[in-house]
Amino acid sequence: MSSFWNNRISVSMFGEAHGPAIGVTVDNLPSGEYIDAEELARFMARRYSCGGQTAVNSMPHIMSGIFNERTTGTPLCAFLQNTDTSAPQHEETDNLVRPGHADYTGAMRYRGFNDVRGGGHFSDRLTAPLCFAGAVCAQILERRGIYTGAHILQIHNVKDNPYDPVNITRDGVLSVRMKDFPVINDRKGWQMIEDINKAYEGGESLGGVIECASVNVPAGIGSPIFDGLENTIAQLIFGIPNVTGLEFGAGFLSAKMVGSQNNDEFYVNDHGHVLTKTNNHGGIIGGISSGMPVTLRVAFKPSEYIPQAQNAVNYRDMTSETATSEKHIPCAIPSAVPCVEAAVNIALLSHMLDYPNFC
Structure with missing residues (x-):
């Protein structure tokens, strides 16, 4: 099922862009875990702090799964009310397949019966329930010392400083996560903001890269072949709209290395832990x-939402038309940062449930 993800934890998301609400059900969470509502709200607010994400209330209504501020172990269900349920109702545009949108593929998959308003179930508004699920998982992990953080590594041609892949620490993760515009180098951040403003003025949109790191993940989490830790992370990451690529570690740069460069040499540190030098x-x-x-x-x-006239097709009568978006999103990268963290947190907690004495 496309909107149902199942590992040790299961996550099921529901709703459409202009429906009354969107939501999520998370099952198999450990029971008795304290969930801080204020921390949940802070995590959710990061998705709305930039990028124009204002269509749904940031704090979800929890229907089940938390009682007296602790997880019950039964399904956790929450929904977020849509504040904007109005959408143009024009039959001629309902059949229009727009560049960059999932209009055509969605119509083919669901035989034309899908809700097309604002992208329907393909909308980036569905990242709100993903963030909620990830925020809950983050609290459970952080209580055990595992922290995940992300920053904007690149927007268009401007690049931030990367994380130190060996020495990144909890404090390093948290310091960036607390920023309004999550970059390591603030000067680069201002350059990114300038480029976003230029894109807005020019009716364009910009893509980018988000870098994520998780610290204090113990050795031995995951499985080989089809249930690998990176497999699980990838499945959730590609559930975020507009993701086009993913790499771990050196990633595609490793293709340019020789074996002696790419191999990470092991050593034992002063505390008796086995680590790698790179x-x-x-x-x-x-x-x-x-x-x-x-x-x-x-x-x-x-983002596909740009106020420029582009060629489109009416797939009902197979005629060429012109599509222009009333909405303009010059850059969605800043609001996607907590979405990446959320996906990684869900994957980590799901695998950590196999770890001895985790719960």
């Missing part, structure tokens, strides 16, 4: 965590 493997070898920071980068295409 981290080209991104904290995962053979689908299983190595104890090094888990590092990954996610590429996003530019």
Whole structure:
């Protein structure tokens, strides 16, 4: 099922862009876990702080699964009310397949019966329930010392400083996560904002790259072949709209290396822990965590919402038409940062449930 993800934890998302609400059900969470509502709200607010995400209330209504501020162990269900349920009702535009949108593929998949208003079930508004599920998982993980954070590595041609793949720490993760515009180098951040403003003025949109790191993930999490830790992360990451690429560790740069460069040499540190001197493997070898920071980068295409006339097709009568978006999103990368964190947190917690004495 396309909107149902199942591992040790299951996540099911529902709703459409202009429906009354969107929501999520998360099952198999450990019971008795304290969930801080204020921390949940802070995590959710990061998705709305930039990028124009204002269509749904940021704090969800929790229907089940939390009682007296603790998880019950039964399905956690929450929904977020849409504040904007109005959408143009024009039969001629309902059949229009627009560049960059999932109009045509969605119509083919669902035989034309899908809700097309604002993208329907394909809308980026569905990242709100994903963020809620990931925020809950983050609290459970952080209580056990596992922290995940992300930053904007690149927007268009402007690049931020990357994480140190070997020495990234909890404080390093949290310091960037607390920023309004999550970059390591603030000067680069201002350059990115200038480019976003130029794109807005020019009726364009920009893509980019988000880098994510998880620290204090113990060695031995995951499985080989089809249930690898990176497999699970990838499945959730590609559930975020506009994701076009994903790499772990050195990623595609490893194709330019020779074996002696790419191999991460092991050593024993002063505390008796087995580590590697470099981290080209991104904290995962053979689908299983190595104890090094888990590092990954996610590429996003530019938003499809630009106020420019573009060629489109009416697939009902097979005629050529012109489509112009009333909505303009010059850059969705900043609001996607917590979405990437959420996906990684869900994947990590799902695998951590197999770890001895985790709960």
